[in-house]
Amino acid sequence: MGLFEGKKGLVFGIANDHSIAWAITQQLHAEGAEMGFTHLPDKDPERPRMERRLRKLVDDFDKFILPCDVQNEENLDAVFAKAKEEFGEIDFVLHSIAYAPMDDLKGPVHNVSRDGFKLSMEISCYSLISLASRARKILKPGGNILSLTYLGGEKVIPGYNIMGVCKSALESTIEYLANELGPEGFRVNALSAGPLKTLSSSAVGEFDQMTKLYESFSPLRRNITPEEVGKTGMFLMSDQASGISGENLHVDAGYHIMG
Numbered sequence: 001m002g003l004f005e006g007k008k009g010l011v012f013g014i015a016n017d018h019s020i021a022w023a024i025t026q027q028l029h030a031e032g033a034e035m036g037f038t039h040l041p042d043k044d045p046e047r048p049r050m051e052r053r054l055r056k057l058v059d060d061f062d063k064f065i066l067p068c069d070v071q072n073e074e075n076l077d078a079v080f081a082k083a084k085e086e087f088g089e090i091d092f093v094l095h096s097i098a099y100a101p102m103d104d105l106k107g108p109v110h111n112v113s114r115d116g117f118k119l120s121m122e123i124s125c126y127s128l129i130s131l132a133s134r135a136r137k138i139l140k141p142g143g144n145i146l147s148l149t150y151l152g153g154e155k156v157i158p159g160y161n162i163m164g165v166c167k168s169a170l171e172s173t174i175e176y177l178a179n180e181l182g183p184e185g186f187r188v189n190a191l192s193a194g195p196l197k198t199l200s201s202s203a204v205g206e207f208d209q210m211t212k213l214y215e216s217f218s219p220l221r222r223n224i225t226p227e228e229v230g231k232t233g234m235f236l237m238s239d240q241a242s243g244i245s246g247e248n249l250h251v252d253a254g255y256h257i258m259g
């Protein structure tokens, strides 16, 4: 019997088959989880590109697919209403979302625009609060929320720029949420992944150099694979991790310990 047999949850952040959320979803599915998924609303409903991309991946096993821009309260309400209708209660929420406008992401932090800062923080950090406030109303005791972060939230990583500031805020948010939701029986954790080529990471400057550094200097002298991130994400959301909350677990071939 799989670790997620009878367990139900929501997954936010699959853009395509390179997405970290997809790597985790594959492991959750293999362990028997039932899931609802979201995608960014399509600008042209006649050409539902986002929905099609997601549907292609999860069509065999999704319980539902809904559009959701995390900046839109109505979208968020609709997703959690659907989860309640479909599942009653849920066991997990995967938050695998980040965004910063290209002009702000590419430049130094001291040049970030006010609007770019607000947008980056809202989508990359506040969205977790939006999900947590709704999730706690339908999470089962023992349920949990997992979010994705990167070492650039703890240390200065050249090229990571404003996203590093967002990840710092996200990691702090995870700790506060863990403390607040813990007495209700819920866990909140972060998985800090090494660099993987995805749509989001292709916007990060010096990404290729980052990957090479991991291959040369991490304790394992290599980078991680999507499957390794997927397996650890699945573990953190499973009952095997029932004693883990407020954690920031690095899946980065050990790179974070290096000076």
Ligand code: NDP
Binding pocket: 012, 013, 014, 015, 016, 018, 019, 020, 021, 039, 040, 050, 068, 069, 070, 071, 096, 097, 098, 099, 123, 148, 149, 150, 151, 192, 193, 194, 195, 196, 197, 198, 199, 200, 201
């Ligand atoms: P992806 O681009 O595959 O995933 C990012 C997701 O965020 C996409 O599905 C994107 O939707 C979604 N998104 C962006 N803006 C919004 C919004 N307003 N509302 C709803 N969804 C939105 O990249 P990754 O898988 O790399 O990123 C997932 C998470 O992992 C991010 O938090 C990222 O910072 C983190 N991470 C990534 C690492 C890497 O090296 N790739 C390393 C460590 C952490 P759409 O594509 O449709 O715009």
